[in-house]
Every structure is written in C-alpha cells, then in structure tokens.
Amino acid sequence: MQQVADWLKKLGMSEYAERFAENGVDLSVLRDLTDQDLKDLGVLLGHRRKMLRAIAELDGVDNGTPKPTAATLQPNDTAEFRQVTVMFSDLVGSTALSARMDAEDLREVISAYQNCVAETVSRFGGFVAKFMGDGVLIYFGYPQAHEDDAERAVRAGLELVSAVNNQKTGAVLQTRVGIATGLVVVGDLIGSGSAQEQAIVGETPNHAARLQGIAEPNTVVIAENTRKLLGNLFELEDLGVKDLKGIPVPANAWAALRPASVESRFEAFHATGLTELIGREEELELLLRRWSKTKAGEGQVVLLSGEPGIGKSRLTAALLERLAGEPHTRLRYFCSPQHTDSALYPFIHQMERAAGLAYDDSPQAKLDKLDALLAQTSTSAQDAALFAEMLSLANDDRYPVIELTPQQRRQRTLEALAAQLETLVRANPVLMIFEDVHWIDPTSLEVLGRVVDQIPTLRVLLSVTFRPEFNPPWIGRSYVTALTINRLGQRDIDAIIEHLVGNKGLPASIRQDIIERTDGIPLFVEEMTKAVMESEGEGEARRTASAVPPPALAVPASLHASLMARLDRLGAAKEVAQVGAVIGRQFSYALLASVVRQREPELGSALDRLIAAGLLFRQGAPPRATYLFKHALVQDTAYGTLLRSQRQELHARIAKVLEQEFQETIGAQPETLAHHYSQAGLVDLAIEFWRRAGARSADRSAHHEAVGHFGCALDLVGKLPPSHQRDERELGLMLALAVSLIAVHGFGSIRLEECAVRAKELSDKLDESQSRFAAQRIAWNSSLMRQPLPRTAALARDLVGLAEEDGNPAKLAVAHRASGYSLLIAGEFREAAEMLAQGATIADTIPEGEFAIYGEHPSMVCRAYGGQVKILMGFPESGMRLIEAAVAHARQQNNAHSLAWALGVAAHVSQSQHEPAATARFASEAIETAREHRMPQWLALGERCKGWAIHQLGDFEGGLNLLRQGVRRWYETGAVLHTTHAEICLAESFLVQGHAVAARSYLSAARAHCASFGENYLAAEMDRLDALLFQCEGAPTDMVEECLAKAIETARQQGARLFELRSATALARVIAEHHERKARDILAPIYNWFTEGLGTSDLKDAKALLDRLK
Incomplete structure (x- = not known):
C-alpha cells in the first residue's frame, strides 16, 4: 500500500491515498484499474486521465485500457x-x-x-x-x-x-x-x-x-x-x-x-458601494415576538423575502429549533418549480407526508393511513372523502358519496383545508411554514390567502418565504409583518465559519479567503466552508476556497464553485444527485431506484453519502423513503452539470418509468409527465399530457392552471413540422384554451382575440364543420366585447347559418344564444326574446356534455339573457323567474365561471330595474365568486353594480368609489361592450347628488359610444337622463318634455315597456305641476298595461304618482 501512496504523492495526488488503501488497491491491482474504477473511487476526471497515463507507463506495461486513436475526434460522454x-x-x-x-x-x-x-x-x-x-x-x-x-x-x-x-x-x-x-x-x-x-x-x-x-x-x-x-x-x-x-x-x-x-x-469588487449587511439575531427575535403574540391568541403572519441562498430557510430552521421545547403543532409546505400549475400541490404532498403514504401501499392501506391522520383533527366523513379525492385515492365505500358539482367540490375542498387549521389550534398553537411561495400554484395561493384571512382569530404563526419576484397581496394588514433578509456582515460570516469548523481549526488565510469571496450570502458561506473542510489537505482546501464557478444556469455564480467542488467529490453518488435533480426538488426512493438502475446497496450508499454531505434531507426509510434537496440551488447545480443530451435521456427515462410503474401519477398529475416529456424533447407525448393536464384543471375550475397547461402544449405544437394533423392538434388546443381564457381574462381580452383569430385561420384551412363552428363562436365572443355591434351581429348570423346547414341541435342552441344576445344589445328586444327562447328550448333537449367544447351551457345563458329581455319588455316576474332558473342551473355547472356569469347578469338586470337591494345581493355573491376564482370580468361587473346599489342606498362616497373601481376594472379587461351602461351608471349617480356637469360628461360619453358601437338597448334611458339633466340645469320645461317624449317613443319602438313606463312617469311628474289630468292620461295607459311585477320599484313609483293625481 505504501508503494501506491508514494506513487500518488509523486503525481501530486496524495489526497486519494486513503481512498485507495480503503479499497485494497496495491501495486498489483493498480495496473488493472480502468477509468470506471477510478470514477467509482471518486477520482476527478482530470486526475483520472493523468493516473491512466501514469499507470500505462508503469514498467512499460499498458493497463489494458485502449488509448484514444486519431479517429476519436469528438468528446466522449464525460463532457x-x-x-x-x-x-x-x-x-x-x-x-x-x-x-x-x-x-x-x-x-x-x-x-x-x-x-x-x-x-x-x-x-x-x-x-x-x-x-x-x-x-x-x-x-x-x-x-x-x-x-x-x-x-x-x-x-x-x-x-x-x-x-x-x-x-x-x-x-x-x-x-x-x-x-x-x-x-x-x-x-x-x-x-x-x-x-x-x-x-x-x-x-x-x-x-x-x-x-x-x-x-x-x-x-x-x-x-x-x-x-x-x-x-x-x-x-x-x-x-x-x-x-x-x-x-x-x-x-x-x-x-x-x-x-x-x-x-x-x-x-x-464593491466599487459602486456596499450593500448594508446585518446579522440574524434581530430577525429571529422578531419572529419570537410574533410567536409570543400568537400564543396569546393574536395570530401573526411573517413574510420573509430574499434572494436565493440569502438565509430564509436558515432563519426558519433557527425558529424551529428555538421552539422545539414548547408545545405546538408544526405544519410545513414546500412549493415546487415543476408544479406551478399543479393545483394544491404543496397541500397534497404535505398530507401525503403527514399520513406516511407509500407508493406501494395498497389502496386500502393508503385510506387507512389517511383516516389515522384525519382522526387527529376529528375530520368529518364528508371532508375525509374530499381529501381522499384530492389525493387521488379511490373511495372504497368507507366515505359517503359526495353529490356536488366540480365547482362546489372544489369550494368545499378549499374550505375543508382551511378548517383543518381551525381544529389543530384547539390543542396547541400552530407554527405553519410555507416555503418557496414564488413557485406556488394559483389554487394553493387561494388557500393560503384564506389562511391569511383566518390568522387574526387563530393561534397560528404563519411564516411565508419567497424570492423577491413574488409580490405578496397581504402586505399592509395589521397582523402581517414583511421582512426582507439582507446579506451578512463579516462578523456574522466569521461566526458561521467558526460554528462549521468547530475544533478542527482552519488557517487564517483560508478563513479570510472565504470571508472575502462569499459576498455575505449565508448559503455560500456554509457550502464553501463545508467544501474546504471536506478537502484532504491544506493545498486542496486552499484551491477549493478559490474555485471558479462553472456555468451558472439558475445558480448564482458565486455559489457554483463550492457546490461543484462538493459534487465532484461524491464519486458515483454524483450521478445519483444528478438523476434526483432531473426528477425534481423532491423525489422518492422508488422512482429513483427505477431510473438509476443501480443495485440497492450501491444506491443506498450513494444516497447516504449525499445526506452526509448535507445535500439531501430524507424522510422515512428505503424503499419508502422520500428525499428533498436541501436547497433548490443544490438541485439546480446538479442539474446544470449535465449536457442537454444527458438531460433529455434522463427525462425520457423518468417519464417512461412513471408511465409504466407509477400509473397513479398519470391520472393525478399528468403535468408531471408532460414536464419530463417536454424536457426530453418528446414533443408528441408532451403535447398530449399537457392537453390532459389542461383538461383536468379546467374540469376542476382551476382555469388559471389550465391556461398554463394548454399554453405549454401550444408552444410545443409550434415546433412540429407543418401537416394536417399538426393543425388539428393546434386547433383543438386553441378551442380548449379559449374556454379557460374567457374564465381567466374575460371575453374582451387581447389573448382571447388572438386565440380567436388563430382558431379561425386553422378552421378555414382544415374546412371541418365542427371545428369551423367552434372557431366562429370564439370569434363572435371576442368580437362581441371589442368590435362594433354590426360586425358582431353578422358573425352571429353566420353562426346561425352554419348551424342550420349542419342541422346539429347543439350548434343551433349555441347559435341562437349568440344571435339572441346580439339582438338584445342592438335593442331589438322582440326578436331577441324569440331567439333566446328557442335557444333555451333546444338546449334543454341536449346532454350537457355536448356543450363542453364551448365552455358554457346555452340553456343557462339563454335563460339569463331571456329573463333580461322579458323584464325590459314589461314582464318582471316572468323575467326574474328565468334569471333565477339560470342562476340555479349555473350552480350545477362544471366550473365557477358559469355561476359568476349568471350572478353578474342577475345583478345587471336588477340594476336595470332600479332595485338596489336585489342588485347588491346578486352583485355581492358575484364579487365573492369572481374574486375567489380570479375572474376579472365578472369581478368588474359585480363591483360596478354593487357600487351603483350602495350609492342608491345612501352611501354616496363608498358607492361611487366602488362603481368607479368596477368601471376601471371592466375597461382593463379589454372589454368595450357595456361602455354605455357603465357611463350611464356614473351619470345617474352624479345626477342623484346634483353634480350636473359631471353627469353631463358621462352621459355624453355614453351617447358617443352608443353611436359608434351600436349598443342601442339603453337608447331610451339616455333620452330620459338627458331630460332629467336639462331639468337639473334649469332648462325650459318644453325642452325637458320633448326629451321625455322622445324617450317614450324610442322605448315603444323597441318594445321596452319598462323604459317606457319609467320615462312616462318622469314626464307625468313634470306635467303634473300644471296639468294633472294630462299627466294622468300619459301615465295611466302604460301603467295599466302591466299585469305582473306590481311590487317592483318602477311600478310602485308610477302607482304612487297616479294615486296623487286622482
């Protein structure tokens, strides 16, 4: 052995002597070593090459490894x-x-x-x-x-x-x-x-x-x-x-x-000025003070923000350590960069970890473990059923069957998750940690938002960590503390080094090198010091302390050198780290073992080495163990060492293993397979699984995630060579994307318009009936909100023509809905009523599944807008019954968009009836639904209507502010339709307060829009408001009367009995001051025409005036 040690010393590689001796490598064995043998011993690539050349020269005997020949012109796989x-x-x-x-x-x-x-x-x-x-x-x-x-x-x-x-x-x-x-x-x-x-x-x-x-x-x-x-x-x-x-x-x-x-x-290196560097004691004391408040019953939220590696996780660990001796419950959640569009990912994996679910557990065993976990919080059977479904566990009849729509199911699941926290705090205060929220999926962000809302009344300290690119929406609340973690000063860096070194000692010059080169980033201090301490001898330690960073992909250059040095020393374990990094931040032993194809002893040894090196955390024991990279930066570094070809091969292998051996992942997380197939360059498979992921998210009302999934699929479709099949796939994805875009951004968004244009191009090219109709319908939807009404009406007529030509009942229902609404906005109420009634009748005979491609059910939409037309035409009770039926139908739809839509229409119609209480009721629920599911269009409509209602009920300032906010939000969605309605609401609100100048300005804007856009259904109302403004401005009475007479005539021509009554009441009120009989003759006929709705605001107002005119 001494001969080998002397030989290594001669080569300047004494650091390997102990490793060679431990593995029984003597001079007789030395000549037989191959490159793979040296790699398994943990010898660096450059050192392996030097050793192989030196071995070949021993006694003039070749070691049996063939030297590269002149024909070997390309770098090999170790590049x-x-x-x-x-x-x-x-x-x-x-x-x-x-x-x-x-x-x-x-x-x-x-x-x-x-x-x-x-x-x-x-x-x-x-x-x-x-x-x-x-x-x-x-x-x-x-x-x-x-x-x-x-x-x-x-x-x-x-x-x-x-x-x-x-x-x-x-x-x-x-x-x-x-x-x-x-x-x-x-x-x-x-x-x-x-x-x-x-x-x-x-x-x-x-x-x-x-x-x-x-x-x-x-x-x-x-x-x-x-x-x-x-x-x-x-x-x-x-x-x-x-x-x-x-x-x-x-x-x-x-x-x-x-x-x-x-x-x-x-x-x-700091010529432009120093960044202020501080220690961590102050931050930790702040967290402990917030914990004291929590224990006293005042829940607290602390938002920890900082750049990668700055010490957010380190500070969290210190808090956990300080509270270890106190009775409390800990909840920890981790977000993942591969699951930013996977609904409830951190909650699902927290529950899986807490329940101890293993991949090879039987379905019954998994449910048993889940039951054991939920028993600790006395979870109801109904909620347990929802959690089992969230974890993609089939109900074996132990739970009741939950008869809920997908939207209701989603709502109840979110409520059940939040309720778990309420139960836990009854026993002990709760420390809840949510890490890496910059990677959170939208649905989990909703739940987290609900938790934040609950915190003040619960004994919970919620610590949320994220990178600076995330903008938390909770800043400014009295119980929320925002804390930015800054870089450390030299004294603090030295203290970290001292703690890591312990009694081993470290030369002052090397210590100073670390202090100077770590730039105040705690993780870099920690990792570089560890790399130095793991080096064998001061010479290598000095080299490690000044190692150069290789290519920095997502990892700061200052950290790469330390992490790469540690990875290179892992020997065969480095490959395991690389494979784990390709799988993701967190990976199971079972999946890793199937991918790396190593025998259990070797794999277990490699993982133990990674844990000992401080690169991984482990939960559980193999083969049920789960591993987590200590920091995302560690994962990024390991991943970044691989060439593209190597990464692609690994992603492909992982995807294949998931499909063959982990079937539950395909159904529960198709986006995981989509990610791996995408990175593997297997475009066709990636497109299909992104499509499945999008469809699954849309079915669960997770439309934000669906937009992301469909977008990934479309990005990949763009890489396919031109073909008929390619165009079909793109069109199918565009049609599916449009449905979720409407829910997420509204009918007036630019993205929907772009989607509609592309879908129309593809459908014309493919010349296929079903897709052509669906694309035309999207074009109509987009045009409705952004283009003058004549163009939209023409598109609606084309839809009717296509549907009649095809003879498909579902298309006929959709076409009647489009045409009917276009007629409504144009003020052609009689024709609109007929068209919408026909659409509802046809739709009632068709299974709901046939309308999935359109993202709406014509039966609901036709009844909602049919009810609006009925009310405007003078049948308030019949119309409201239709609207209530539409809302009831929407509550049973497959996504929250239908409900927000129906409630928004109900609020809008109630506002048209001048019923502020009903308007506020419908608008409040519309706002709640829209805000919960982040649907800006329906949020804007709800705020607009509720603002009007609040204003009418006497809160002038609050109502006007909300009304203006709703109008601003509406325009921000890109919508132009209903500008007339928005401006009229503002004009009416200012008129109520006697602000004639502002009211006139808004009314003028409404008229200008009506003239250019063709939005004529409120023409009579504009004439009526014009008259009231003239009256407010002190204009001659005959001018006021002329405007009101014009309003009455316009309403009669349109068949708008409600507006005719309202204008007649206003005219009668003006004339009554001088000619009561004439006033009564004007108002009585139209009032007597009504046979229902006598308790509505307009009819009661007219009746009161008539009674006074007797």
Whole structure:
C-alpha cells in the first residue's frame, strides 16, 4: 500500500491515498484499474486521465485500457459544462523572423518563446492546451478551476508580455495576447500522440484568438465578459466596439494596462458601494415576538423575502429549533418549480407526508393511513372523502358519496383545508411554514390567502418565504409583518465559519479567503466552508476556497464553485444527485431506484453519502423513503452539470418509468409527465399530457392552471413540422384554451382575440364543420366585447347559418344564444326574446356534455339573457323567474365561471330595474365568486353594480368609489361592450347628488359610444337622463318634455315597456305641476298595461304618482 501512496504523492495526488488503501488497491491491482474504477473511487476526471497515463507507463506495461486513436475526434460522454477563460498568445513578426533567420536559429527562438509562455502561465494556474507554431492556446478554469481565473489570466498576460520582451535571444521578441471568458463544453482528450489535446467546444476560443488579432504588440486585449469578472482590479482602456470575424455581433474590447492600486480585492469588487449587511439575531427575535403574540391568541403572519441562498430557510430552521421545547403543532409546505400549475400541490404532498403514504401501499392501506391522520383533527366523513379525492385515492365505500358539482367540490375542498387549521389550534398553537411561495400554484395561493384571512382569530404563526419576484397581496394588514433578509456582515460570516469548523481549526488565510469571496450570502458561506473542510489537505482546501464557478444556469455564480467542488467529490453518488435533480426538488426512493438502475446497496450508499454531505434531507426509510434537496440551488447545480443530451435521456427515462410503474401519477398529475416529456424533447407525448393536464384543471375550475397547461402544449405544437394533423392538434388546443381564457381574462381580452383569430385561420384551412363552428363562436365572443355591434351581429348570423346547414341541435342552441344576445344589445328586444327562447328550448333537449367544447351551457345563458329581455319588455316576474332558473342551473355547472356569469347578469338586470337591494345581493355573491376564482370580468361587473346599489342606498362616497373601481376594472379587461351602461351608471349617480356637469360628461360619453358601437338597448334611458339633466340645469320645461317624449317613443319602438313606463312617469311628474289630468292620461295607459311585477320599484313609483293625481 505504501508503494501506491508514494506513487500518488509523486503525481501530486496524495489526497486519494486513503481512498485507495480503503479499497485494497496495491501495486498489483493498480495496473488493472480502468477509468470506471477510478470514477467509482471518486477520482476527478482530470486526475483520472493523468493516473491512466501514469499507470500505462508503469514498467512499460499498458493497463489494458485502449488509448484514444486519431479517429476519436469528438468528446466522449464525460463532457461537461465549464466557465473557462481562454488566452491566445501569438509571437509578433514571426514571418519576418523566418525570412532573416535560418531554420535552426528560428527553432530556438520559437522554442524559447513557447517555454516562456508555458512557464509564465503555469505560475498563474493556466493550462497550455495546444502549441500552434508561434501561437499558444491556454485555458484558465480547466482542468483545474480557481475562483479568480479571469484575474489570473490577465495577470499572466501582463506578465507574459514583459517576460517575452525580456527574452535573451538573437532577436527582440514581442507578443500579443487575447483573453475571453465564456461557457464551453469541455470533454476528454481527443486525438493521440503529438496530436492529442484537451477538447473545448464553444465560441470563447475563437473570441480570444480574434482579440489577439486586433491587439497591438506587447498588449493584452480582453473581452467584455472577462472585464465584468475583474471589478476594479486593473486599469483598463476602452477600445470601443469591435466587429470581429466569426463573432455574431460587434463586441466591446478592452486593453489591460496594469494592476490597479486598490486597497483590497473586496474594495475592487464593491466599487459602486456596499450593500448594508446585518446579522440574524434581530430577525429571529422578531419572529419570537410574533410567536409570543400568537400564543396569546393574536395570530401573526411573517413574510420573509430574499434572494436565493440569502438565509430564509436558515432563519426558519433557527425558529424551529428555538421552539422545539414548547408545545405546538408544526405544519410545513414546500412549493415546487415543476408544479406551478399543479393545483394544491404543496397541500397534497404535505398530507401525503403527514399520513406516511407509500407508493406501494395498497389502496386500502393508503385510506387507512389517511383516516389515522384525519382522526387527529376529528375530520368529518364528508371532508375525509374530499381529501381522499384530492389525493387521488379511490373511495372504497368507507366515505359517503359526495353529490356536488366540480365547482362546489372544489369550494368545499378549499374550505375543508382551511378548517383543518381551525381544529389543530384547539390543542396547541400552530407554527405553519410555507416555503418557496414564488413557485406556488394559483389554487394553493387561494388557500393560503384564506389562511391569511383566518390568522387574526387563530393561534397560528404563519411564516411565508419567497424570492423577491413574488409580490405578496397581504402586505399592509395589521397582523402581517414583511421582512426582507439582507446579506451578512463579516462578523456574522466569521461566526458561521467558526460554528462549521468547530475544533478542527482552519488557517487564517483560508478563513479570510472565504470571508472575502462569499459576498455575505449565508448559503455560500456554509457550502464553501463545508467544501474546504471536506478537502484532504491544506493545498486542496486552499484551491477549493478559490474555485471558479462553472456555468451558472439558475445558480448564482458565486455559489457554483463550492457546490461543484462538493459534487465532484461524491464519486458515483454524483450521478445519483444528478438523476434526483432531473426528477425534481423532491423525489422518492422508488422512482429513483427505477431510473438509476443501480443495485440497492450501491444506491443506498450513494444516497447516504449525499445526506452526509448535507445535500439531501430524507424522510422515512428505503424503499419508502422520500428525499428533498436541501436547497433548490443544490438541485439546480446538479442539474446544470449535465449536457442537454444527458438531460433529455434522463427525462425520457423518468417519464417512461412513471408511465409504466407509477400509473397513479398519470391520472393525478399528468403535468408531471408532460414536464419530463417536454424536457426530453418528446414533443408528441408532451403535447398530449399537457392537453390532459389542461383538461383536468379546467374540469376542476382551476382555469388559471389550465391556461398554463394548454399554453405549454401550444408552444410545443409550434415546433412540429407543418401537416394536417399538426393543425388539428393546434386547433383543438386553441378551442380548449379559449374556454379557460374567457374564465381567466374575460371575453374582451387581447389573448382571447388572438386565440380567436388563430382558431379561425386553422378552421378555414382544415374546412371541418365542427371545428369551423367552434372557431366562429370564439370569434363572435371576442368580437362581441371589442368590435362594433354590426360586425358582431353578422358573425352571429353566420353562426346561425352554419348551424342550420349542419342541422346539429347543439350548434343551433349555441347559435341562437349568440344571435339572441346580439339582438338584445342592438335593442331589438322582440326578436331577441324569440331567439333566446328557442335557444333555451333546444338546449334543454341536449346532454350537457355536448356543450363542453364551448365552455358554457346555452340553456343557462339563454335563460339569463331571456329573463333580461322579458323584464325590459314589461314582464318582471316572468323575467326574474328565468334569471333565477339560470342562476340555479349555473350552480350545477362544471366550473365557477358559469355561476359568476349568471350572478353578474342577475345583478345587471336588477340594476336595470332600479332595485338596489336585489342588485347588491346578486352583485355581492358575484364579487365573492369572481374574486375567489380570479375572474376579472365578472369581478368588474359585480363591483360596478354593487357600487351603483350602495350609492342608491345612501352611501354616496363608498358607492361611487366602488362603481368607479368596477368601471376601471371592466375597461382593463379589454372589454368595450357595456361602455354605455357603465357611463350611464356614473351619470345617474352624479345626477342623484346634483353634480350636473359631471353627469353631463358621462352621459355624453355614453351617447358617443352608443353611436359608434351600436349598443342601442339603453337608447331610451339616455333620452330620459338627458331630460332629467336639462331639468337639473334649469332648462325650459318644453325642452325637458320633448326629451321625455322622445324617450317614450324610442322605448315603444323597441318594445321596452319598462323604459317606457319609467320615462312616462318622469314626464307625468313634470306635467303634473300644471296639468294633472294630462299627466294622468300619459301615465295611466302604460301603467295599466302591466299585469305582473306590481311590487317592483318602477311600478310602485308610477302607482304612487297616479294615486296623487286622482
């Protein structure tokens, strides 16, 4: 064994001696080692190559591993990403030298030059990759990386210029140096013999060579990417933008003149000013104070925000540690970047972890475990059934069958989740931690919002962590504390190092290197210190402390070096970490074992090593164990080391295993398979599973998630080659997306309009009846809210024509609904009533499933708008019965959108009847539903109507503010339709308060819109308000009477008996001041026409006036 140790020492690799001895590697075994053997021993790639060459030279005996041949031109599968600084050095005037010197003298000059270059750059850690006559290619950062490779390269370049110039040869020598930094793929040795070299693929080597080409003799020219890594360490001259051959875009170049006179590296890298750095004691004390309030019955929320690695999780762990001895209940939830569109993902996985569900449990065992968990909170059988369904567990008849619509089921599930918290606090105060909320799915955010709303009355401390890109909607509440976690100061960094080092000791110079290079980020301090302590010997520790970051994908460059150093030391365990990283932040032993295909002892050993290295947490024991990367950055680093081809192969393998061995995932989380198929480049499969995910989300009223899923599918469809099948898939996805877009953004959104245009293009191209009709219907929906009514009405007539041509009853119902509503808005009430009644009658005979493609049921919509027409035509009771039937039908629909829609229409119609109490009631529920499901269009309509109602009931300021807010929200959705109604509501509200100028302005806007858009159904109301404004402004009575007479005539022509009555009442009131009999003759006929609704506001008002005129 000592011989092997001596051999390793001679190679400068004594750090492996103990590992070789532990594995019984003596001199007789040494000759038989292969590259894979060395990899399993944890030997780094570059060290493996050196060892294999040295082994081959032992006693002149080859080790049996074939050397690369000249035909081996491509890097092999061990290639990896690196950030490398490349130097290209060239001898100036070599052609002239060859003309005046003989070959032997020239050989000596070039040899002296090459030796000078090699000796100089080696002192700075550079690696001579290739001699090319009078040029030399040098790498900094490979095969041995340092954190300051860019600095080393520039210092070496400056030193090289001086050293070459001072060479004692028969000629004065000068050199030019070009330096560039960038992302490259570095592989194994290629070629053989004298042609052998370290392969590097990327733009950076060419960039360095081109910069050398523009350099003056005895000058070092550097690229912009290199300059950014230098801070103020050097005095630089800006050479401006250079157009370099082979470089896609012009780039800045800089001449490095000399090292700058700076006090320290820290100063050089913080020349623009220091960020305030503080410790963590204050933050922890704040959390503990909030905990004290919580125990006293005042629930608290603390929002912890900070950049990745800043210490949010560390602070949370400290809180958990401080509270360990106190009686309380802990709840921890983790969000995932792969599940931002997976409804209730953190809640599902928290419950699965809490219940101890294992993948190979039988369905009954899983339900038993769930029951045991829920028994702790005395959960009702109904709620237990909902939770079982949420976890995708089939009911084995132990729970009652829940007869709820999907929307009601979703609502009850969210309520049940929130109720769990209320039960838990009865026993002990609760510490609830929600981590990485910047990755939360929309539905979980709803639940979290509900929890935040409950907190003041519960003994709960809720700690929410997130990155700065997330904007929490709860800031400003009295019980919510927002806390930004800042970087640490030097004293705090030193304290972390001291804690990690313990009694092992650490040289002061290395400690100072860590302090200077960690830039105050706690995670980086922790990880770099661990990497140093795991190194074998001070030399490697010093190298680790100054390791250079390889390519930073989602990981800060300052953290990459430490994490990569630790991953490289894991040996075979590194591959396990990489596979786990591809699976996701959290992964099960069962899935990992199926993917890596390692035997249990080896896999278990690798996972234990990852846990011991502090990279993973483990819950449970194999084979039921679940693993979690300690930080998302650890996962990102492991993932980022893989080449695209390697990642694709792993994603494909994971997806295949999930499909074959984890069937429950396909049904419960199709987006998981979609993600892996997408990353694997298996476009067809990815599209199909994104489509399934979208459909599943839409069916559960999770329309925000559905939009995300369908959007992912469409992005991939765009990558398919043109074909009939491709167009069919895109059209199907567009039609499905449109339904969720309407729910999420409203009928007037730009996205819906774009979707409608594309769907129309595709349907015309495909010329297929069903899709053509569906696309035309989306076009009508979008046009209705954004285009003048004549265009919309034409589209509606086309829909009727297509439906009649096809003879399909479902299409006829949809077409009648579109045409009927277009007629309603145009003020053609009689025709609208007939069309909507026919639509409802047809729709009642058709199964609801046939309307799924349209995202609405014509029976509900036709009754809602049919009820509105009935009321306007003078049948308030009949109309309200239709509207109530529509609301009842909507409560049974498949998503919340139908309910918000029906309630919005009911509020709108009640407002048209001047019934503020009913308006407020319907609008309040519409607002609640729309806000809960984030449906801006119906929220805007609800606020608009409720604001009007509140104003009419006497709260002028509050009502007007809400009305204005609703109108503003309505326009923000992109909708133009109902501008007339919005402006009339505002005009009427200002008129009530006697603000004639403002009222006139809004009424003028309403008239202008009506004229340009064709929204004529409120024409009579505009004439009536015009008259009331004239009256308020003190205009002559005959002008007021003329306007009211015009309003009555318009209403008669449209068949709008309600508006006729309202205007007749106003006219009678004006005339009654001088001619009571004439006033009665005007009002009595229209009043007597009504046979129902005598208790409604307008009829009661008219009756009171008639009674007074007797």
